[in-house]
Amino acid sequence: MSAIQVERVWKEYGDQIVIEDISFEIERRGFLMLVGPSGCGKTTFLRMLLGEEAPTRGTILIDGKPLAAEPDCDRGVVFQRYSVFPHLTALGNVMLGAELSQALLLGKLFGAKRRAVEEEARALLDQVGLAGAEAKYPAAMSGGMQQRLALAQALMRRPKILLLDEPFGALDPGIRADIQALMQRLWNETDLTVVMVTHDLSEAFRLGTRILAFERSRNRPEERERYGATIAKDIAIWPPRIAGGSKRFNRSGRDDPAKTGASSGRPEVQAS
Amino acid sequence: MSAIQVERVWKEYGDQIVIEDISFEIERRGFLMLVGPSGCGKTTFLRMLLGEEAPTRGTILIDGKPLAAEPDCDRGVVFQRYSVFPHLTALGNVMLGAELSQALLLGKLFGAKRRAVEEEARALLDQVGLAGAEAKYPAAMSGGMQQRLALAQALMRRPKILLLDEPFGALDPGIRADIQALMQRLWNETDLTVVMVTHDLSEAFRLGTRILAFERSRNRPEERERYGATIAKDIAIWPPRIAGGSKRFNRSGRDDPAKTGASSGRPEVQAS
């Protein structure tokens, strides 16, 4: 069964049609790249997948079930900016997901429970190359470190689907390459279906299993409002890239006897 | 004679030595790229060239004369951000330099003088690919457009030296390539010596005539304060790149009979 099925989805804001009759499916553990010119509705589409916006017409199914009407912990997300909480340290940011699920009233854990979660979060920070930066606040981190942190934070809740809106768009090229490698490794090692918006075609080809290009078929000013974006190209990467080619990623490291090996494949991290 | 001579320059902030005994010369119409790790003093060095900061020891000569103690219109500058004035339209931003030099009291021109300056500014905006955006405020422009505008604004005063501090660091790769091409063309067509700081080595090799790499020779924490950055590498690009290989650029277009040809070499501009 497909992880995500999009069936004849339209999105309109008032009179303006942004997305026009889009249908496609994403298989489980796929890595879908959305590309297209600025303003064509990529972010809008991602927001529908997130549950922040509802389609005007059409349906979106996740694992065969209709999408929840609001964001939940099935779908993780990383934006270009503002994806981490400035008032929490790196460790606090990563722990937050677990704390919220285990402490319904206060959203904060204490004692043994907290220590368990903290250990898990430290391991995850280590996986994304942020070992040593646990006590830093996001404002004291470079853009690349913040995005690594955002990924770790999102993965803590073990989402089935990860939505990324130009997550590396604001990073310098060198740092960008590193974090792309990290992203690919995380996708390989976890049970994730990824949908990622990007402006950078080379990034799309480097990471994706499939590339969808959105485009407005008619783009004259007087038509712009009346016609939305459709899928202009649908490219499957060849040779097919398959997730989990390398060893499965295990976050807590507790039930994996070979845990020291798990992080050995980690590329050198450059904290900028 | 060299355009810029740097002689045994040191810069200290209190106890911290940032730049340690740097000497080199830049020939006229050179395109010097400064690279080096974050925090090694590239911006500090550029600020000394600008006249914002004075060296603690050593001298900097411009065309053989000591550098003025504060910024002036001999040296233009473009920063990564905040290089244009948000309260002026694109046209207003470009005209500003001329208005300031011609109207000492009000800094604003009226009537015929204004029309002459406006014409010049429009031509310059056209050269940097901003024709049509004259009435836009910077906030309504993309990052790439803002940096084009900043270049045009700086060139309006015909500086001898142009200082650039990671001017394209915040731009998307596609847009970056376009504006790099623009920069190269402007350097070819005007009588400019350029000093540019960048994080991006490929950019350095693509544009520069020479690359200086700053580095702290000793970088252990306890030494960091006591030793500043020196020149670790000094690479001349091979084969030598020479400015003005293509036709000379003429801003006002008034004293150049072949003015229509001047802009034909302009690459396609993508307004993001």
Place this chain on the structure above:
Amino acid sequence: MRLLNVKPTRGQAVILAALPFALTCAAYLLFSHLRLAENPNDKLLPAVGGMVQMVTDLAFHPDPRTGDYTFWVDTAASLQRLFIALSISTIAALVIGIVMGLLPLAGALLNPYVAVISMAPPLALLPILFIVMGLGETSKITLIVIGTFPLLVRDLALRVSELPREQFLKAQTLGASTWQIALRVVLPQMLPRLVDALRLQLGPAWLFLIAAEAIASDSGLGYRIFLVRRYLAMDIILPYVAWITLLAFLADAALRWLQARAFPWFAVARAS
């Protein structure tokens, strides 16, 4: 659905917005009715009819003794004082704030003094004020100026110093003198911020106006309120308070409108 995702429709929003106003009115009517049932001459919560009657009398029937339309004479007197005082303090704050923010020498001279002075309670200084200024309009206007000026000037000096340093450097590379920078770079960017600061000071300005009019006056909204307080004429006080509230609200809305209208670039520049 999470409560924070529940958005009222347009119609619901209108109803919700009206609700607290309606409740306030209903509460007034109820308590007024109860008190009047007990003592028909009760002055504390007069019947609405009585208040309307009173306001009509004051607004549309000339005072038999002076021939003035009391309500409008009061309004005009108060608004005039407010307008003159706020004009003086805004203009003074603009000039001095720019000087303090732009020139390090002026900042060093005045910043600490203004910081201390702005903490002094103006009401307690009234006796001295009277003796220096006399009891006429001057002292009322001076009280408002003293009450609003220090905060305005502090705010503006802070805003000037928050302008990116890059702008001053850029202006200098365009050949600008200090005076030209103040005039063409700082002043136009301060005007919309001044509107913000002024909006914040409207409340205090009304307060000082009322306080000054309460002490010595022969017309004005504050004068009337304090005069009739002598015989607990709530049928005048309450409509006057409502009228002051309305005027303050309108002044605030007018300033917002002016800001959006006169400084189209500001809304976007501020948001980013």
Place this chain on the structure above:
Amino acid sequence: MRLLNVKPTRGQAVILAALPFALTCAAYLLFSHLRLAENPNDKLLPAVGGMVQMVTDLAFHPDPRTGDYTFWVDTAASLQRLFIALSISTIAALVIGIVMGLLPLAGALLNPYVAVISMAPPLALLPILFIVMGLGETSKITLIVIGTFPLLVRDLALRVSELPREQFLKAQTLGASTWQIALRVVLPQMLPRLVDALRLQLGPAWLFLIAAEAIASDSGLGYRIFLVRRYLAMDIILPYVAWITLLAFLADAALRWLQARAFPWFAVARAS
């Protein structure tokens, strides 16, 4: 050198800062001397010796009637009122502001009402307040609360709605409920902003305190000033005004210190 590039040294800055204070003192001494030379009984600008004597009496000699140290009793009474009132209005503003800013329904219900209410002049409402609340501490505290709460709550609601939407979405993908978002995402980010808002309201709070104490009280700094005002006892009024200024200044400094201390992440997050 341009005036805006001239920076005072550390020592010069201290001298410059002291200058206006010294001038103020000198002016006082001069005018006081002139007036006293003309009329040794003049009360308006008493000699410094007299004021010191008076304050020493009030502060260090118990009042024969009550055995209290008037100066300290007044200070304690005023500070206590201020503290209780500001605690109430801050806590209430925090809770209601977060609810208004976070829940669209609450915002629709309360935003317009608070916007109008915050424009009402609290001083004009004093008579009603005293009648409803009685004349004890309650009414004085209520006046301060009424005077500061609407602006605090508006400010906070605005700040909550200025938080990037991304944060709320991210929190939801981490499984947070509305309550958890309020508690773990919004509240901690509002606390440092609350300090800013509170600092702005300190001035008005003092004003309302003095006004309330002037009407019905038997101790407090404002009470004393109004009591002796009938006798034009400037030898008490002036030291009291100076003391209030100092207290207000210290309170402001303490809040800034608290903010920097308790919310280390905020300074950087705010700057960016």
Place this chain on the structure above:
Amino acid sequence: KKSFKVAWSIYVGWMPWGYAADNGIVKKWADKYGISIDVKQFNDYVESINQYTAGAYDSVTITNMDALSIPSAGGVDTTAMIVGDFSNGNDAVILKDKTRLADIKGQKVNLVEFSVSHYLLARALESAGMSEKDVKVVNTSDSDMAAAYKTPDVTAVVTWNPIVLEILKSRDAHKVFDSSQIPGEIMDLMAVNTQTLKDNPAFGKALVGIWYDTLKLMLSNTPEGKAARESMAKASGTDLAGFEAQLKTTRLFATPKEAAAFTRSKDIAATMNHVREFLFAKALLGKEAKSADAVGIELADKTVLGDAKNVKLRFDPSFMLLAAQHKL
């Protein structure tokens, strides 16, 4: 009803109330009648009257004129139970650099509008054959009157003590008219809500008891008396000398007998007639008032001035008489 609230404001003729509250005299009398009395000090006289009028207090210190124009005109039936004193020079018209009342013509006069100062001015002008049209009245807060006088553009003020004494310290200040020229017309009362008094005569008795106990102590030539006066001086923000200077211009009725006799004198009718005419002319007797008769005033002999169906102010010497007869 067992607990009662009394509002008093800072004024020379009312300072005993504060002293009585601080020194257990109030408690002594309240305990005697098994009630509790809360005596509350106001800095702002008008506020104390407003509180009383709105029903928050059972009793208030007030002048005869304000009693008629504020609570009575506001429908609150009020009884003047203690006539404590009348102003005998405490209120004055002061001119700067001029020495005759007639010089006031054409000047701006700073005073608290609609207060007894305003009334005094009206009476002064009347005595000199002028009317309010001959001057221009500028409302000025009493607490700032002393400072206002120091400013050049203020040339005429009408005010009361201690401000009068303060202003007269200036060499250019001349008192051209004062309340001693209209003796007995500005009375300082302790007024009680008539209904409350009727239902709780014990409250009235306690108040009278407190008042004359305190007066006796304060006016005695003993060290205790001096200490009491010193304490009152301090509470009103001045020293003993200043306070005694104010007492000099206050005709304090030391005994209940004197006070009751004054209350029952025929002069009261004439005074109240002046007062109500003045208030009516200023439209202070209520919007609906068609004449000065609108609000009825019951005098000590039960005769009624004005509308007998709308009696809202009563002069009642009965409690003072009880005290005089030692029947408390």
